[in-house]
Amino acid sequence: MQVKINGKSEEVRSGTLLDLLKAKKIEPQMVAVEVNDKMLERSHLATTHLNEGDQVEFLFYMGGGR
Protein backbone atom coordinates (compact mmCIF):
# COMPACT_ATOMS: atom_id res chain seq x y z
CA MET A 1 0.00 0.00 0.00
CA GLN A 2 0.97 3.61 -0.45
CA VAL A 3 1.90 5.72 2.57
CA LYS A 4 3.82 8.92 2.95
CA ILE A 5 6.98 8.65 5.02
CA ASN A 6 8.65 11.93 5.96
CA GLY A 7 6.86 13.61 3.09
CA LYS A 8 7.72 11.01 0.44
CA SER A 9 5.27 8.51 -1.02
CA GLU A 10 6.39 4.94 -0.56
CA GLU A 11 4.99 1.51 -1.29
CA VAL A 12 5.10 -0.52 1.90
CA ARG A 13 3.77 -3.88 3.09
CA SER A 14 0.74 -3.76 5.33
CA GLY A 15 1.44 -4.29 8.98
CA THR A 16 2.06 -2.34 12.16
CA LEU A 17 4.24 0.69 12.68
CA LEU A 18 6.69 -1.55 14.49
CA ASP A 19 6.90 -3.77 11.39
CA LEU A 20 7.65 -0.70 9.31
CA LEU A 21 10.40 0.41 11.69
CA LYS A 22 11.90 -3.08 11.59
CA ALA A 23 11.78 -3.17 7.79
CA LYS A 24 13.61 0.14 7.74
CA LYS A 25 16.05 -1.06 10.40
CA ILE A 26 15.16 1.80 12.71
CA GLU A 27 15.52 1.17 16.43
CA PRO A 28 12.21 2.30 18.01
CA GLN A 29 14.03 4.01 20.85
CA MET A 30 15.85 6.27 18.42
CA VAL A 31 12.77 7.86 16.93
CA ALA A 32 9.52 9.62 17.74
CA VAL A 33 6.71 8.50 15.43
CA GLU A 34 3.85 10.67 14.27
CA VAL A 35 0.97 9.31 12.20
CA ASN A 36 -1.36 11.78 10.49
CA ASP A 37 -0.06 14.64 12.66
CA LYS A 38 -0.60 12.68 15.88
CA MET A 39 2.21 11.48 18.13
CA LEU A 40 2.18 7.75 18.67
CA GLU A 41 3.23 6.36 22.04
CA ARG A 42 6.09 3.88 21.68
CA SER A 43 3.99 1.31 23.49
CA HIS A 44 1.41 1.54 20.69
CA LEU A 45 3.82 0.91 17.82
CA ALA A 46 3.17 -2.83 17.85
CA THR A 47 -0.61 -2.48 17.94
CA THR A 48 -1.11 0.37 15.48
CA HIS A 49 -1.68 -0.76 11.91
CA LEU A 50 -0.77 1.22 8.84
CA ASN A 51 -3.59 2.36 6.60
CA GLU A 52 -3.49 3.31 2.96
CA GLY A 53 -2.59 7.00 2.61
CA ASP A 54 -1.24 7.40 6.15
CA GLN A 55 1.26 10.17 6.65
CA VAL A 56 4.06 8.89 8.81
CA GLU A 57 6.81 11.04 10.28
CA PHE A 58 9.90 9.48 11.77
CA LEU A 59 11.38 12.21 13.94
CA PHE A 60 14.97 11.42 14.74
CA TYR A 61 16.77 12.94 17.65
CA MET A 62 19.00 15.78 16.59
CA GLY A 63 21.22 16.67 19.46
CA GLY A 64 24.19 18.64 18.22
CA GLY A 65 24.62 22.33 18.71
CA ARG A 66 28.22 23.08 19.39
Add this chain to the structure above:
Amino acid sequence: MEFTEEQINRYSRHILLPEVGGKGQKKIAKAKILLVGAGGLGSPAALYLSAAGVGTIGLIDGDVVDLTNLQRQILHHTPDIGRPKVVSGKEKIQALNPDVNVSMYEERLTAGNALKIISDYDVVIDGVDNFPAKFLINDACFFADKPLVHGGILRFDGRVTTIIPKKSACYRCVFKTPPPPGLVASCQEAGVIGVLAGVIGTIQATEALKLILGIGRPLTNRLLDFDARKTQFREIKVKRNPNCALCGDRPTITELFDDGDPYAGCAVHP
Protein backbone atom coordinates in the same frame (compact mmCIF):
# COMPACT_ATOMS: atom_id res chain seq x y z
CA MET B 1 15.23 55.53 27.40
CA GLU B 2 16.24 57.63 24.40
CA PHE B 3 18.59 56.62 21.61
CA THR B 4 21.61 58.76 20.78
CA GLU B 5 22.11 59.97 17.23
CA GLU B 6 24.76 57.32 16.77
CA GLN B 7 22.37 54.60 17.91
CA ILE B 8 19.65 55.85 15.58
CA ASN B 9 22.19 55.54 12.77
CA ARG B 10 23.38 52.13 13.87
CA TYR B 11 19.87 50.69 14.02
CA SER B 12 18.43 52.75 11.15
CA ARG B 13 17.72 49.71 8.94
CA HIS B 14 15.66 48.23 11.76
CA ILE B 15 13.92 51.48 12.59
CA LEU B 16 12.89 51.82 8.94
CA LEU B 17 10.85 48.63 9.20
CA PRO B 18 7.24 49.40 10.13
CA GLU B 19 7.20 46.20 12.22
CA VAL B 20 10.15 47.43 14.26
CA GLY B 21 10.42 51.22 14.24
CA GLY B 22 11.83 53.18 17.16
CA LYS B 23 9.41 51.46 19.50
CA GLY B 24 10.51 47.97 18.49
CA GLN B 25 14.16 48.90 18.63
CA LYS B 26 13.62 50.03 22.21
CA LYS B 27 12.07 46.64 22.99
CA ILE B 28 15.20 45.03 21.57
CA ALA B 29 17.40 47.34 23.63
CA LYS B 30 15.56 46.29 26.79
CA ALA B 31 15.53 42.59 25.94
CA LYS B 32 17.51 39.96 27.81
CA ILE B 33 18.35 36.83 25.86
CA LEU B 34 20.17 33.80 27.27
CA LEU B 35 22.34 31.67 25.04
CA VAL B 36 22.92 28.26 26.56
CA GLY B 37 26.11 27.19 24.82
CA ALA B 38 28.52 29.60 23.16
CA GLY B 39 29.41 27.17 20.40
CA GLY B 40 28.07 26.32 16.94
CA LEU B 41 24.50 27.56 17.32
CA GLY B 42 25.32 30.13 19.98
CA SER B 43 27.94 31.83 17.77
CA PRO B 44 25.77 33.14 14.93
CA ALA B 45 22.94 33.82 17.37
CA ALA B 46 25.24 35.87 19.59
CA LEU B 47 26.65 37.87 16.69
CA TYR B 48 23.30 38.71 15.09
CA LEU B 49 21.60 39.46 18.39
CA SER B 50 24.40 41.78 19.42
CA ALA B 51 24.36 43.46 16.02
CA ALA B 52 20.60 43.89 16.50
CA GLY B 53 21.23 45.76 19.73
CA VAL B 54 19.83 43.30 22.27
CA GLY B 55 20.27 44.96 25.67
CA THR B 56 21.60 41.97 27.58
CA ILE B 57 23.00 38.73 26.25
CA GLY B 58 23.72 35.96 28.74
CA LEU B 59 26.37 33.43 27.75
CA ILE B 60 26.52 30.16 29.60
CA ASP B 61 29.32 27.74 28.74
CA GLY B 62 31.89 25.97 30.86
CA ASP B 63 34.26 25.07 28.03
CA VAL B 64 37.39 26.59 26.60
CA VAL B 65 37.90 27.13 22.87
CA ASP B 66 39.37 24.11 21.10
CA LEU B 67 40.96 23.98 17.65
CA THR B 68 38.21 21.63 16.43
CA ASN B 69 35.56 24.25 17.34
CA LEU B 70 36.79 26.82 14.85
CA GLN B 71 35.34 25.03 11.79
CA ARG B 72 31.89 26.31 12.83
CA GLN B 73 31.98 28.33 16.07
CA ILE B 74 32.49 31.71 14.46
CA LEU B 75 32.33 33.62 17.73
CA HIS B 76 35.84 32.32 18.45
CA HIS B 77 39.01 32.99 16.52
CA THR B 78 42.34 31.15 16.30
CA PRO B 79 44.07 33.21 19.04
CA ASP B 80 41.21 32.25 21.41
CA ILE B 81 42.23 28.59 21.60
CA GLY B 82 42.44 27.63 25.26
CA ARG B 83 40.43 30.65 26.46
CA PRO B 84 37.01 30.31 28.12
CA LYS B 85 34.29 30.56 25.49
CA VAL B 86 32.29 33.03 27.53
CA VAL B 87 35.28 35.40 27.72
CA SER B 88 36.05 35.05 24.02
CA GLY B 89 32.35 35.48 23.23
CA LYS B 90 31.93 38.59 25.34
CA GLU B 91 34.88 40.24 23.59
CA LYS B 92 33.48 39.61 20.11
CA ILE B 93 30.00 40.75 21.09
CA GLN B 94 31.22 44.00 22.56
CA ALA B 95 33.64 44.65 19.72
CA LEU B 96 30.68 44.37 17.38
CA ASN B 97 28.35 46.42 19.54
CA PRO B 98 29.45 48.14 22.77
CA ASP B 99 25.78 48.84 23.58
CA VAL B 100 25.30 45.19 24.55
CA ASN B 101 25.68 44.17 28.15
CA VAL B 102 27.07 40.61 28.41
CA SER B 103 26.57 38.38 31.44
CA MET B 104 29.00 35.49 31.60
CA TYR B 105 28.31 32.16 33.28
CA GLU B 106 31.42 30.03 33.03
CA GLU B 107 29.69 26.84 34.01
CA ARG B 108 27.38 24.13 32.71
CA LEU B 109 23.64 24.51 33.08
CA THR B 110 22.48 22.05 35.75
CA ALA B 111 19.28 21.30 37.62
CA GLY B 112 20.88 23.24 40.47
CA ASN B 113 21.57 26.54 38.69
CA ALA B 114 19.16 26.56 35.74
CA LEU B 115 16.08 28.23 37.23
CA LYS B 116 18.06 30.95 38.95
CA ILE B 117 19.89 31.87 35.73
CA ILE B 118 16.96 31.51 33.32
CA SER B 119 14.56 33.54 35.46
CA ASP B 120 16.56 36.70 34.65
CA TYR B 121 15.89 36.44 30.90
CA ASP B 122 13.07 37.01 28.43
CA VAL B 123 13.99 34.34 25.88
CA VAL B 124 16.28 31.31 26.00
CA ILE B 125 18.20 29.89 23.04
CA ASP B 126 19.27 26.25 23.15
CA GLY B 127 22.74 25.86 21.68
CA VAL B 128 23.91 22.79 23.58
CA ASP B 129 25.23 19.57 22.14
CA ASN B 130 23.75 16.82 24.27
CA PHE B 131 20.31 15.45 25.06
CA PRO B 132 20.36 15.63 28.85
CA ALA B 133 21.10 19.36 28.52
CA LYS B 134 18.41 19.84 25.86
CA PHE B 135 15.81 18.20 28.10
CA LEU B 136 17.04 20.20 31.09
CA ILE B 137 16.65 23.48 29.17
CA ASN B 138 13.16 22.45 28.01
CA ASP B 139 12.12 21.60 31.57
CA ALA B 140 13.71 24.70 33.09
CA CYS B 141 11.97 26.99 30.59
CA PHE B 142 8.68 25.28 31.44
CA PHE B 143 9.12 25.82 35.18
CA ALA B 144 10.41 29.38 34.70
CA ASP B 145 7.70 30.06 32.08
CA LYS B 146 10.16 31.39 29.50
CA PRO B 147 9.94 30.99 25.74
CA LEU B 148 12.60 28.70 24.32
CA VAL B 149 14.05 28.51 20.84
CA HIS B 150 15.33 24.99 20.41
CA GLY B 151 17.93 24.06 17.82
CA GLY B 152 19.85 20.96 16.82
CA ILE B 153 22.36 20.13 14.13
CA LEU B 154 23.96 16.93 12.96
CA ARG B 155 25.86 16.00 9.83
CA PHE B 156 23.88 17.82 7.10
CA ASP B 157 20.63 18.13 9.04
CA GLY B 158 19.31 20.83 11.29
CA ARG B 159 16.15 21.49 13.23
CA VAL B 160 14.56 24.52 14.88
CA THR B 161 11.39 24.93 16.88
CA THR B 162 10.00 27.52 19.26
CA ILE B 163 8.40 26.47 22.51
CA ILE B 164 6.05 28.68 24.51
CA PRO B 165 5.54 26.79 27.77
CA LYS B 166 1.97 25.67 28.46
CA LYS B 167 0.86 27.09 25.10
CA SER B 168 2.71 25.04 22.48
CA ALA B 169 4.23 21.59 22.18
CA CYS B 170 7.37 21.17 24.27
CA TYR B 171 10.40 19.03 23.51
CA ARG B 172 9.09 16.29 25.78
CA CYS B 173 5.69 16.32 24.04
CA VAL B 174 7.55 14.92 21.03
CA PHE B 175 10.66 13.17 22.31
CA LYS B 176 9.69 12.28 25.90
CA THR B 177 13.14 11.29 27.16
CA PRO B 178 16.75 11.39 25.99
CA PRO B 179 17.71 8.38 23.85
CA PRO B 180 19.47 5.57 25.67
CA PRO B 181 23.16 6.52 25.89
CA GLY B 182 24.29 3.12 24.57
CA LEU B 183 22.63 3.71 21.19
CA VAL B 184 23.99 7.16 20.68
CA ALA B 185 26.82 8.12 18.34
CA SER B 186 28.95 10.98 19.56
CA CYS B 187 29.15 14.34 17.80
CA GLN B 188 32.83 13.78 17.21
CA GLU B 189 32.02 10.52 15.41
CA ALA B 190 29.11 11.86 13.42
CA GLY B 191 30.47 15.20 12.25
CA VAL B 192 28.60 18.29 11.12
CA ILE B 193 28.95 20.63 8.16
CA GLY B 194 30.04 23.90 9.75
CA VAL B 195 27.73 26.25 7.85
CA LEU B 196 24.71 24.40 9.21
CA ALA B 197 25.36 26.04 12.58
CA GLY B 198 25.02 29.39 10.81
CA VAL B 199 21.72 28.46 9.14
CA ILE B 200 20.08 27.06 12.26
CA GLY B 201 21.59 29.49 14.80
CA THR B 202 20.51 32.43 12.66
CA ILE B 203 16.93 31.14 12.48
CA GLN B 204 17.02 30.79 16.26
CA ALA B 205 18.10 34.43 16.56
CA THR B 206 15.30 35.43 14.17
CA GLU B 207 12.75 33.62 16.33
CA ALA B 208 14.09 35.27 19.48
CA LEU B 209 13.83 38.74 17.95
CA LYS B 210 10.28 38.06 16.74
CA LEU B 211 9.31 37.00 20.26
CA ILE B 212 10.85 40.17 21.70
CA LEU B 213 9.12 42.35 19.11
CA GLY B 214 5.85 40.42 19.29
CA ILE B 215 5.62 40.24 15.51
CA GLY B 216 4.86 37.55 12.94
CA ARG B 217 4.03 33.95 13.63
CA PRO B 218 6.37 32.05 15.94
CA LEU B 219 7.74 28.64 14.95
CA THR B 220 5.55 26.95 17.56
CA ASN B 221 3.91 23.54 17.11
CA ARG B 222 6.15 23.05 14.09
CA LEU B 223 9.54 21.42 13.74
CA LEU B 224 11.45 23.09 10.94
CA ASP B 225 13.90 20.55 9.56
CA PHE B 226 16.63 21.61 7.17
CA ASP B 227 18.51 19.27 4.85
CA ALA B 228 21.67 20.98 3.66
CA ARG B 229 22.36 18.30 1.04
CA LYS B 230 19.19 19.19 -0.81
CA THR B 231 18.93 22.75 0.48
CA GLN B 232 15.41 21.88 1.54
CA PHE B 233 13.30 22.90 4.50
CA ARG B 234 10.45 20.74 5.72
CA GLU B 235 7.92 21.57 8.38
CA ILE B 236 6.49 18.88 10.63
CA LYS B 237 3.39 19.75 12.58
CA VAL B 238 3.42 18.75 16.22
CA LYS B 239 0.89 19.20 18.97
CA ARG B 240 0.90 19.45 22.73
CA ASN B 241 0.74 15.94 24.07
CA PRO B 242 -1.86 15.43 26.83
CA ASN B 243 0.31 12.55 28.05
CA CYS B 244 3.45 14.70 28.23
CA ALA B 245 5.27 13.99 31.49
CA LEU B 246 6.09 17.68 31.82
CA CYS B 247 3.28 19.81 30.40
CA GLY B 248 0.52 17.22 29.96
CA ASP B 249 -2.68 16.75 31.92
CA ARG B 250 -1.15 14.57 34.60
CA PRO B 251 2.52 15.58 34.80
CA THR B 252 4.98 13.25 36.50
CA ILE B 253 7.87 15.70 36.28
CA THR B 254 7.18 18.23 38.97
CA GLU B 255 10.64 19.60 39.58
CA LEU B 256 13.87 20.10 37.69
CA PHE B 257 16.28 17.18 37.43
CA ASP B 258 19.29 16.18 35.36
CA ASP B 259 17.89 13.65 32.88
CA GLY B 260 20.98 11.58 32.18
CA ASP B 261 24.69 12.17 31.91
CA PRO B 262 25.57 15.06 29.57
CA TYR B 263 28.89 13.42 28.77
CA ALA B 264 27.32 10.15 27.62
CA GLY B 265 26.74 11.18 24.02
CA CYS B 266 25.34 13.93 21.97
CA ALA B 267 23.86 13.02 18.65
CA VAL B 268 22.03 10.30 16.87
CA HIS B 269 20.70 9.68 13.42
CA PRO B 270 20.28 6.39 11.58
